[in-house]
Amino acid sequence: MISSRIKNMTPSATIEITEKIAELKKAGVEIIAFNIGEPDFDTPENIRNKAKEGLDLGHTRYTPAAGTIELREEIAKKLYKDNNLKYTYKDIIVSSGAKQSIMNALLTLCEKGDEVIIPSPYWVSYIEMVKLTGAKPVLVQLEEKDNFSLDIEKINKSITSKTKCIMLNSPNNPTGSIYNEDQLLQIGNICVDNDIFILADEIYxxxxxxxxxxxxxxxxxxxxxxxxxxxxxxxxxYAMTGWRIGYAAGPKDIIKAMTDLQGHMTTGPNAPAQYATLEALQNTEQAVEIMVKEFDKRRKYIVDRLNSIEGISCNLPKGAFYAMPNIKSFYGKSYGNYKIGNSMDLTNYLLEEARIAVAPGEAFGISNNIRIAYSNSMENIEKGMNQMEKALKKLK
Ligand SMILES: Cc1ncc(COP(=O)(O)O)c(C=O)c1O
Structure with missing residues (x-):
């Protein structure tokens, strides 16, 4: 009954955890959530007001499939100002979240027989998205000791005549690493020489x-x-996860093909959200600065706390809002009925014993780490770290 395309999808390693969290919450247990990749802040007020204005002005109908020209022009301005990239609105598509733009791009470029290089650890959805196109994900393992920076030689070696594209995510989810100019230039030139497309996911x-x-x-x-x-x-x-606005910019023919696909799949994204995004791009610099400062404070605090726990080591992430402590030293240890053999076991243990939800490294292609999202209040982070420290001390 279910197509092989869908049957071939690997259920997310976090699904089991999500269900357990729901059960515990239902039973009245308070869980501190460090497993979710979204800012805890509310969308800034000026953006919310712009959406209300949009509704009153009648921005309630279908927009062009690639998004309004007004918004695409604003995105082109942003890309020039922030990223030194010259695009016109015709080189841009607005989608229902960056996720849809990525899926559009992969479906437009890839098919059965193609290979897509994905540096690992990776964002969970990349693998399944590539598989949905029929192409094969080719993982290139990056090393914790190198702060998960791009290993150019390894990537170069993984290229074959079937390589269609490479997925680069900097700042990176889950590692927090940022690729530097030299690495990017080398990878970029390798891709040009080998006729490989680059999907540059710059969401953080x-x-x-x-x-x-x-x-x-x-x-x-x-x-x-x-x-x-x-x-x-x-x-x-802009703390706008629920608004579902993302975009892609690239060669005209590819963006045009992505637009044809989106036109049939979903049409243009939510009209009032597109209107509100104009405000996000034009007038929200100060609010973003405040949020980034707060994330930075939490980042330093959480990494300090993690490194002060016996048995844990944690690199200082340079970007995004995730810490990825190495928890390997707990493997083989136990407490009561709990036996820790891998990061999934430790995730379950922390959920039940420390009442904190984290994400197991397995979900991101790494076995000795867990991912902790510090997009949570300082108060919750402090409380969560206390509970985690106490629970880990019990493991012998
Ligand atoms: C690396 C990465 N890319 C893309 C996305 C998707 O973002 P959006 O909410 O715009 O679909 C996420 C969200 O978690 C992400 O971590």
Whole structure:
């Protein structure tokens, strides 16, 4: 009854956890959620007001399939101002979240027999999205000891005549690493030489710390830009996860094909949300600055706390809002009926014993770590870390 396309999808390693959280919550147990990749802040007020204005002005009908020209022009301005990239509105498509833009791009470029290179650890959805197109995900393992920076040699070696594209996500979910200009230039030139497309997922672009700089790979040369489909959106930067607005910019023919696909799949994204996004892009710099400062404070606190727990080591992430502590030293330990053999076991243990929800590394292609989203209040982070420390001390 169910198609092989869907049957071939691997259920997310976090589904089991999500169900357990729901059961515990139903039973009245208070769980602190560090497993969800979304800002805890409300969408800034000026953006909410713009949406209300949009409704009153009648922005309630279908828009062009690629999004309104007004919004695409605003995105083009943003890409020029922030990323040093020249695009016209015709090179841009607005989708229902960055997720849809990524899926559009993959369905437009890839088919059975193709290979797509994905540096690992990776964002969970990449693998399943690639598989849905019929193409094969080819994982390139990056190393914790190198702060999960791009391993150019390994990537180069994984290229075959079937390689169609590479997925780059910087700042990275889940590792928090940021790829530097030199690495991006090398990868970009390799892709140009081998006729490989680059899906540059820049959704965490503004969430960077310690004076780090975000670089768009497409800005490094015209040839690289010609092979790049840039992905971005408003979910993370403007605390707008539920509004479902993302976008892609790239070569005209590819964006046109993505638009044809989107036209049949969903049509243009939510009209009032598109209108409100104009405000997000034009007038929200200060609110973003405040959020980033707060994330930075939490980042430093949580990494300090994690490193002070015996048995844990945690790199300082440079971007996004995730910490990925190494928890391998707990493997083989137990407490009561709990036996820890992998990151899923530890995730379950922390849920039941520490009342905190984290995400197991297995979900992101890494076995010795867990992912903790610090997009939660300082109060919850402090409480959660206390509970975690106490629970981990019990493991012998
Ligand atoms: C790396 C990465 N890309 C894309 C997305 C999707 O964002 P959107 O909410 O715009 O669909 C996420 C969300 O978790 C993400 O972590």
């Amino acid at each position: 672009e503004k969430l960077i710390y310690d004076g780090e700089k975000h670089i768009s790979i497409g800005a490094l040369s015209d040839k690289i830009k010609g092979k790049t489909i840039l992905i971005n959106g408003v979910s993370k930067t």
